[in-house]
Amino acid sequence: MAKETIAGLAKRLGISKASVSYALNGQPGVSELTRRRVLDLAEELEWYPSSSARALSRSRAGAVGMVLSADPLLIGTEPYYMGLLAGIETALAEGDMALLLRMVAKDPAQERATYERWAGERKVDGVLVFDHLHDDPRPALLERLGLPFVLHGAPDTGSPPALSGTTADxxxxxxxxxxxxxxxxxxxxxxxxxxxxxxxxxxxxxxxxxxxxxxxxxxxxxxxxxxxxxxxxxxxxxxxxxxxxxxxxxxxxxxxxxxxxxxxxxxxxxxxxxxxxxxxxxxxxxxxxxxxxxxxxxRNPGMQGRVAAELLLSLLDTGEVQTRSMPGSELVVRSSTSPT
Amino acid sequence: MAKETIAGLAKRLGISKASVSYALNGQPGVSELTRRRVLDLAEELEWYPSSSARALSRSRAGAVGMVLSADPLLIGTEPYYMGLLAGIETALAEGDMALLLRMVAKDPAQERATYERWAGERKVDGVLVFDHLHDDPRPALLERLGLPFVLHGAPDTGSPPALSGTTADxxxxxxxxxxxxxxxxxxxxxxxxxxxxxxxxxxxxxxxxxxxxxxxxxxxxxxxxxxxxxxxxxxxxxxxxxxxxxxxxxxxxxxxxxxxxxxxxxxxxxxxxxxxxxxxxxxxxxxxxxxxxxxxxxRNPGMQGRVAAELLLSLLDTGEVQTRSMPGSELVVRSSTSPT
DNA sequence: CGTATTACCTGAACCGGTTCAGTAGTCCCA
DNA sequence: TGGGACTACTGAACCGGTTCAGGTAATACG
Structure with missing residues (x-):
């Protein structure tokens, strides 16, 4: 329970910090025997690498951000967002990424400030952007900030796509x-x-x-x-x-x-x-x-969120800019269009 | 846009890293003149301190976590959660804390694993726990993990309270x-x-x-x-x-x-x-x-979320364990109980 | 005038990981 | 037998902040 560190593990095993690190990350440079010993000890001690130390040395935050910019009133009542969120979170969890959520009133300045802050602090590795606007200033801003992003509901800009995003028909x-x-x-x-x-x-x-x-x-x-x-x-x-x-x-x-x-x-x-x-x-x-x-x-918001998150993960992983079109929506016919 | 560092600022100003740090954090040890020069330069360069470096040296993540443990289906349809989230986020943003959101199916093991991971990686400074259970194992677990938490809907356990939380009447x-x-x-x-x-x-x-x-x-x-x-x-x-x-x-x-x-x-x-x-x-x-x-x-979920988040912030800040009771709920009378 | 106090500032250690360059040791084959 | 290639490992630098233990110089005090 006392907070162990890599140095601690190394000392216990009589090997160097470097070896422990290699072993933990599945990198070459250690024998199978050593790797096992390290992994076993880590498990036994319930040890996890410090996320902040890792983030610092890898220059990778291990998190992606999402700004929900809408009337607080609307956010609370619009079920679409919840479904979207659930889908996003599921995909991110599988990719071992955390989701940083920020809600702001429908105010472009605040959304912009959030991105600037996140980029400056290197708090997130990328962001998910929603509701593409006419003459949307955000892609250019994010580009300038060097913050990778996926645009949910991006225009279909031919191939190769200019930016990562999901498109719907x-x-x-x-x-x-x-x-x-x-x-x-x-x-x-x-x-x-x-x-x-x-x-x-x-x-x-x-x-x-x-x-x-x-x-x-x-x-x-x-x-x-x-x-x-x-x-x-x-x-x-x-x-x-x-x-x-x-x-x-x-x-x-x-x-x-x-x-x-x-x-x-x-x-x-x-x-x-x-x-x-x-x-x-x-x-x-x-x-x-x-x-x-x-x-x-x-329109299956859960699926849409999932796809958007997956796109972002692969963008961060391989740098590959791609668009993916959403599976077609399905019309559910109910009474409001069925005269009796 | 080139990623500046504290060392960079220090060099530009011809002073030491330490002085820059003191100046930025409003700590004593620098003259007002120097402080101004530092702050002005930081603003001019649109510079923000790296969150991971800061987290590492302060041993504080700057984020709190929240596990939404419910049926994915229910999460998507239950408006209560959205309101809660909005309230939480608002309060956290004011306290300069990020919100890490994790959704898991209604599975105690997963929720538990998430807490263990977060604690081990020191990824969050504290967590918000919802829906207090009969014989809830989570308080003991979080105690053992050394993860501060606020229990939303805690039992009113007299004074001084044994754990931080909100109570409703x-x-x-x-x-x-x-x-x-x-x-x-x-x-x-x-x-x-x-x-x-x-x-x-x-x-x-x-x-x-x-x-x-x-x-x-x-x-x-x-x-x-x-x-x-x-x-x-x-x-x-x-x-x-x-x-x-x-x-x-x-x-x-x-x-x-x-x-x-x-x-x-x-x-x-x-x-x-x-x-x-x-x-x-x-x-x-x-x-x-x-x-x-x-x-x-x-029941005003937004307010409830807000209060819970504020409790957590003050717990992290001052270590003060306290409970706060929610403002009474209000009955909105509509047709379903008003015979015509 | 000498010394204690204070204000301002600095070098270096530290947080806990990753990673590079380098050192043994082993194996293989001409 | 000697040298190239490979494997297993290590020490030290590094990521970008914070913080502690001094060190001057200016001011206050007796």
């Missing part, structure tokens, strides 16, 4: 959704997206617009901010601010907004799906529990 | 709930709790039983496991396995089980609250969105 997702609505006979739909500063929203908007055009469906776009209330407001606006007739179906950018939309319908005395159908771009327990239950695109 | 919470049901005229209620291995569940069960007895209310207890399905099963059992008449109100140990209960009622063709009222021991968006919306005890 938003066009295919859009098509899945629009096809489903088309099959349901909808001719006037609305798309309530998150902020267009997010690159993936831009792609989704385009995807929906183009696919709808091909099917001769009129689509109205409304920009909101992922919060429950903004979904409610969007729906109210779409129904009451009568442009050329209200939509018969509304696609929401996440589950919370979908819930808001549902509430708005109830307040307006309209029925879902009979009067207005609803689709959520994100599945979660909320969609299952709502009444009516909400048709949703299941 | 489960008796008062129980009373709040039972009073509300009593006022609603309920005479036969059921309490669907989480596993009794959790100390707080034990206290809740006792609290509900005793308070109900004082009011002449009959209470039936059912042990479940926090999952949606178990709530559903519990409700089904309570209604159909007719003991002396089904309850007119059911208290669920968390929000997920409450949702399950609601689903079961729907399946059984019963109406809430007219046939059976529901109260959740945990508030969340689910309770607000459900139809009917569910009366819930709001």
């Amino acid at each position: 938003h066009g295919a997702d859009s098509a899945t959704i629009v096809h489903h609505l088309d099959a349901g006979g909808h001719r006037r739909i609305a798309h309530v997206s998150g902020p267009q500063t997010f690159l993936h929203e831009e792609e989704r908007i385009r995807g929906v617009r183009e696919c709808a055009a091909r099917h001769g469906i009129r689509v109205e776009h409304y920009e909101a901010d992922y919060a429950l209330e903004s979904g409610r407001k969007a729906m109210t606006h779409l129904i009451t601010a009568g442009s050329a007739g209200p939509p018969t179906a509304v696609v929401f950018g996440n589950d919370l907004m979908s819930m808001g939309g549902l509430l708005a319908l109830r307040d307006l005395g309209l029925r879902c799906p009979d009067d207005v159908a609803i689709i959520s771009w994100d599945d979660s327990l909320h969609c299952q529990l709502a009444s009516p239950s909400v048709t949703a695109l299941s | 489960h008796g008062a919470d129980s009373a709040t709930i039972v009073h509300h049901l009593d006022a609603g005229g309920h005479r036969r209620i059921a309490h669907v709790s989480g596993p009794q291995t959790f100390l707080h569940e034990e206290e809740r069960i006792r609290g509900v039983r005793e308070c109900a007895a004082r009011h002449g209310i009959r209470v039936e207890h059912y042990e479940a496991d926090y999952a949606l399905e178990s709530g559903r099963k519990a409700m089904t059992h309570l209604i159909t396995a007719g003991s002396a008449g089904p309850p007119t109100a059911v208290v669920f140990g968390n929000d997920l089980m409450s949702m399950g209960g609601l689903l079961a009622l729907r399946d059984l063709g019963l109406r809430c609250p007219d046939d059976v009222a529901i109260i959740s021991w945990d508030d969340s968006l689910h309770c607000q969105l459900a139809s009917p919306s569910v009366t819930a005890l709001s």
Whole structure:
């Protein structure tokens, strides 16, 4: 229990520190016999190498960082993040990396300051970046800081890729959704997206617009901010601010907004799906529990986190910059688009 | 951008490493002039001290750990954890501590191994422990490992407290709930709790039983496991396995089980609250969105996390073992207990 | 005026690992 | 028999901070 050190182990075994180190790290330069003796002793003493000493001499922190930059309110209610986190942690644990988590209010300056600090202190070996923005300043910043990173939801920039990241086929997702609505006979739909500063929203908007055009469906776009209330407001606006007739179906950018939309319908005395159908771009327990239950695109956040983390690990390990596309999302059809 | 070191700064300024270190850490032994020069240069160069070097020489990791030990499925759906995390992170950030997060399946051996590893590697300065168990082996383990910890939901062990932790007044919470049901005229209620291995569940069960007895209310207890399905099963059992008449109100140990209960009622063709009222021991968006919306005890997980983290910080800082009781929970009355 | 005190500063040791250059010893083969 | 190659091992430097035990020089005191 007294804190042993490598020097201590060496003395006990009558060999040098160097040999102990080689033995522990599976490096050549020691006989099998010596290696066994070292490993056995380490186990017997329940000894582990000091992470800080190791980090110092290897100039490697043994940890990756992740800044969750969102409204504290949203963080607490958005199940997507938890799933993502779980996936990330699982992958990192397998690669023997620790996860440093930092939550900041939606404030670019704070996120930036965190990266600068982490890079300066060499506290993390790399970071996971989420929600790629239009003209995102973060890749350039991280590049300048020399901090390796993986961009979750990166643009597909051809090969070889310019930066490491995961890509999702938003066009295919859009098509899945629009096809489903088309099959349901909808001719006037609305798309309530998150902020267009997010690159993936831009792609989704385009995807929906183009696919709808091909099917001769009129689509109205409304920009909101992922919060429950903004979904409610969007729906109210779409129904009451009568442009050329209200939509018969509304696609929401996440589950919370979908819930808001549902509430708005109830307040307006309209029925879902009979009067207005609803689709959520994100599945979660909320969609299952709502009444009516909400048709949703299941994106498997756990898997996404896992893949992103694996990319980062291999980037740190081999320096290999690569992108990986997410497995296609699956549409879970529920009552909100199935007229009775 | 070239990675500066303390030696580099010292050379530039023509002074010794020691002086630079003293200046940076606000320690005596340098003139105000020198201190300013050092700080200015550090800022100009965007220099930060290497965390691993600092950790090594101070023998302090600058991080605290937290093991989230739960079903991956539950972690992803249970909003309580996210709120807790957000609170913890906020407090830690203010104290300049990093948060190391580790998620493991509900497996005591893995949690134990994580603590042993962290202690051995001196990777964290302390840990946050959640969900105090009956005969919890963790305090003794952490004591043996010499790892300071704060127990969230510790028993109130008089003064001076034996270990650092937060306490909640489960008796008062129980009373709040039972009073509300009593006022609603309920005479036969059921309490669907989480596993009794959790100390707080034990206290809740006792609290509900005793308070109900004082009011002449009959209470039936059912042990479940926090999952949606178990709530559903519990409700089904309570209604159909007719003991002396089904309850007119059911208290669920968390929000997920409450949702399950609601689903079961729907399946059984019963109406809430007219046939059976529901109260959740945990508030969340689910309770607000459900139809009917569910009366819930709001426990403010963010605040709880914050307090726990602050306790740990002060324990690490001053070594002071203390307990702090959580601000009382508040009952948010909604439709599920308000007959129309 | 001599000495004790203080303020400021420095060289060197230290934290606990990794790693490089170098030293024996062994084996092999011409 | 001698030398090249290989294996097993070691001492010491190094990573980048912190901290301790002095050492000046200036100031205070009797």
